Amino acid sequence: MRDGRKRRARPAGAGSGRRPAAAVFFLNGLTLSTSIARQPSLKSAHHLSDGQVGMLGVLFAVAAIAAMQFVGPLVGRVGSRPVLRVSLVVLPLLLALVGLAGGFGALAAANTALGAVHGTTDAAMNAHAVAVERRTGRRVLSSCHAAWSVSAVVASLATAGLSRAGVPLTAHLVGAAAVLVVGGLALGPLLLPAAADRAPAPSGRKTGRPGGAWNGALVALGLAGTALMVCEGAALGWGPIFLHDSRGVSLGLAASAVTAYAGGQTAVRLVGDRLATRYGARTVFRTSGLVASLGLGVAVLTTAPAAAVAGFAVMGAGMSVLLPLAFSAVGQVEGMSAATALSRFTTFTYTGVLLGPAAVGWSAELTTLPRTLTALLPLLLTTTLLTPLPTPTRPEQPTPSGHLSAHASSEG
Structure with missing residues (x-):
């Protein structure tokens, strides 16, 4: 009974966070891969030229890169969990808007916004995975990126099946967005608290201000x-x-x-x-x-x-x-x-x-x-x-109370 009360008293996200971190990569990958897999249908539905398709790609990428410049300081101040809880809901909504867009102008606007939020999610989810590594003392980034790869396969297979079944582009993107929004809402509370992002570096050294100088x-x-x-x-x-x-x-x-x-x-x-x-x-x-x-x-x-x-x-x-x-x-x-x-x-x-x-x-x-x-x-x-990789160090280990330890030890 006491253990049960302790489990209930633990704050949301106080666990290791390994599976929720991988799930973030999976949801982000599903959203982006679904959009990519439907590009041929999008081109046909809007009668786009090759140049217009290329322009959509450029707008998406430029928006993603621009958004990334603000994610680091933002995560440094509020933590990656609040950022991801918002972006994992907004991202699929923008996917639905891509499907609902009525012309090239609206499509370009929705696609640009999708790129910006994807860039935000991409940077924040990698920061969150690093925080998980520090908290658990175990590497997780490879398995997180594996989850992204698996999501690409799932999205491509789902798109192929739905296309053969004659499911329209709009119905597919709106339906996928509804499922992804539910997933994002369910996943948000399971992520690590913001304090995990502000933990000391694995070596015990301070990592500097949210901005910080290039080195x-x-x-x-x-x-x-x-x-x-x-x-x-x-x-x-x-x-x-x-x-x-x-x-x-x-x-x-x-x-x-x-x-x-x-x-x-x-x-x-x-x-x-x-x-x-x-x-x-x-x-x-x-x-x-x-x-x-x-x-x-x-x-x-x-x-x-x-x-x-x-x-x-x-x-x-x-x-x-x-x-x-x-x-x-x-x-x-x-x-x-x-x-x-x-x-x-x-x-x-x-x-x-x-x-x-x-x-x-x-x-x-x-x-x-x-x-x-x-x-x-x-x-x-x-x-x-x-490539000069830093000297391997072991990430921070959580204390029994769930707080991050300030002590670091070298990797064996």
Whole structure:
């Protein structure tokens, strides 16, 4: 009876927070992936030109990057839970507005707002996951990113099924939004309290003011994040085109390169936290980079279609933990709050997402696509071998009363 009263007396979010953090990634991924998967229907329904579709993408990305600049200081002041409780409800409502938009102007406005709230959610959810790592003393970012990957698969399968069943675009987006709003409302109270975001860094050092000055460690990790996303964007955006145009692979088999990449990435992310805990973040980061480079090399240098597709799967497996480990490392950067560091780092990664496919296309025009993809090999190797990860430390352990300990110990 006493234990039951204690459980009831615990404040909302006082548990470890690992599963709710992963659920945030899942809901965010479902929302964005549903929007992406319905792009062909959106283009057809509004009779959009390729240029208009491209403009929608640019507006979304610019709004996301702009919003990220304000998330760090905001989370530093009020905590990630209040931000996420609002954004997880507003985000699906904007998804519904995209489905209800009556013309290009309204569609552009809704899509821009969707990008801004997605950028806010993206930065806040990574900050929340870092807070969970500090509180539990266990790595969770890889499994959180795995939840995002799984959500993309779920959204694509659901979209395919509903499209075959003849469900209209508007009905799909509004229905999905209703489910996601319920999920966001239910999840909000389970998130860690705001105090978790203001906890000391794992090393016991202060992280600085919510704003904080830029420093070399963050810039180095940010540039690494940009390079990683350039390589990932090249594989996902240009891999199928490369297989079809340069290797003569059928369209169906060429498209399977994306599935292979995503499958390898998701599978390893599910165990990535355990690997980093057992062998150390630096060792796993370097090894994963070598595996990713090997996969990319096989994919672009072999002439056998099946081997090339397998190469993309191996690359996805190797790339799987690189970004989560980088996010975790950014949470240890000195001189600024973790939320600020993470929002700035996310700006770097979004830049890679935006520039990657375009840069590959420009380079392919000047040389060839096979040469361009091959040139990514030294970029990927250099990034993973030279990125300066902080000295591994163990996150803060909760005391029996549920408060964060101010003492830190080095990672074994």
